[in-house]
Amino acid sequence: MTKLAAVIVTHNRADKLAKVLQALRSQTRVPDLIYVIDNASTDHTAEVVVGVEYLRLPENIGGAGGFNLGMKRAYAHGADLVWVSDDDAYPEPMAIGQLEQALDRFETDTGRRAPFACSWVKWTDGGHCEMNTPAPVWDWPRFYSSDAPVFLVSSCSFVSCLIPRWAIEAHGLPIADYFIWYDDAEYTQRLAQSHPGLFVPDSVVVHDLPVNQGVNYGLITEQSLWKFRCGARNETSARLRMMGWAGVAEFWLRAHRQMRGTPWRFRRAIYMAFWRGLWFRSEIERIE
Numbered sequence: 001m002t003k004l005a006a007v008i009v010t011h012n013r014a015d016k017l018a019k020v021l022q023a024l025r026s027q028t029r030v031p032d033l034i035y036v037i038d039n040a041s042t043d044h045t046a047e048v049v050v051g052v053e054y055l056r057l058p059e060n061i062g063g064a065g066g067f068n069l070g071m072k073r074a075y076a077h078g079a080d081l082v083w084v085s086d087d088d089a090y091p092e093p094m095a096i097g098q099l100e101q102a103l104d105r106f107e108t109d110t111g112r113r114a115p116f117a118c119s120w121v122k123w124t125d126g127g128h129c130e131m132n133t134p135a136p137v138w139d140w141p142r143f144y145s146s147d148a149p150v151f152l153v154s155s156c157s158f159v160s161c162l163i164p165r166w167a168i169e170a171h172g173l174p175i176a177d178y179f180i181w182y183d184d185a186e187y188t189q190r191l192a193q194s195h196p197g198l199f200v201p202d203s204v205v206v207h208d209l210p211v212n213q214g215v216n217y218g219l220i221t222e223q224s225l226w227k228f229r230c231g232a233r234n235e236t237s238a239r240l241r242m243m244g245w246a247g248v249a250e251f252w253l254r255a256h257r258q259m260r261g262t263p264w265r266f267r268r269a270i271y272m273a274f275w276r277g278l279w280f281r282s283e284i285e286r287i288e
Helices: 014-025 062-076 095-110 165-171 183-191 225-242 244-258 264-278
Strands: 004-010 033-038 053-056 081-086 089-091 117-122 151-155 161-164 197-207
Touching (some): 004 014, 014 033, 014 089, 081 089, 081 165, 095 117, 095 161, 095 197, 151 183, 161 165, 161 183, 225 244, 225 264
Parallel strands (some): 004 081, 033 053
Antiparallel strands (some): 089 197, 117 161
16 A cells, blocks of 8 residues: 655644644545644644654754755655645645645546646635746646646645655655745756655645745745745756756746846845855755
8 A cells, every 4th residue: 555644844833733733634535644843943833742653852953954864764764755834824625635645637538647646725715826826837738637727837835745766766855954935846847857756635634824825936025025035046056967057047037027126135046045045055865
């Protein structure tokens, strides 16, 4: 039987994490293993993680480091499929099962293996969650079927993404050094080098974010600047490796245009992060 592992990375969201764990236990396809990687939380997280594999880290290594560690553990314990998600995203009862079925059906129907499958992430009002929009490929509807719809995508977020063991073996683990932002995009783009992934709209997850807002460099605030700096560094580094200078220039121009009207101190911080990204060369960790 296929062994399914769930990996949740958390930091000081005990009450939301409790809802996530309850949603996992209510799945039609309940994970065989549940890993909670705790990035040095200071709240009551330890009280809500009964019955799961719980690892509290002595320091915060970011979402990227947490997913790297959790996926590595799940692989070492024999997981055939690894489902990764955030500590504030609640999968509907059939969400994970729909992803697994989509991967199996796609291979049976086409003879091809998709390296990941992702859910439709909605916000708390039932609308689309702007933060978690998969990137479609040019022929995204090629394998569409009204009875079991899937669409081809080149990347997605780490909010309800199911990854087969073979894909981890072929492409390694997420880059832990990214800490936060763009670790998921880089990793799923890397997976998609084998074949595009699958967006499965029948698989639904609700992302409990305070505001429904995507990554837009025109929306930087004092509180969010550090995240945007990480994102700017990481995306520059990833694009330079995977797309060359043309990919870097496309990103820089888009971000520059978005930042029109933002305070100079924010723009200067992002431009410096662009520069750091050119020299930020992290090794891709392979499974041995």
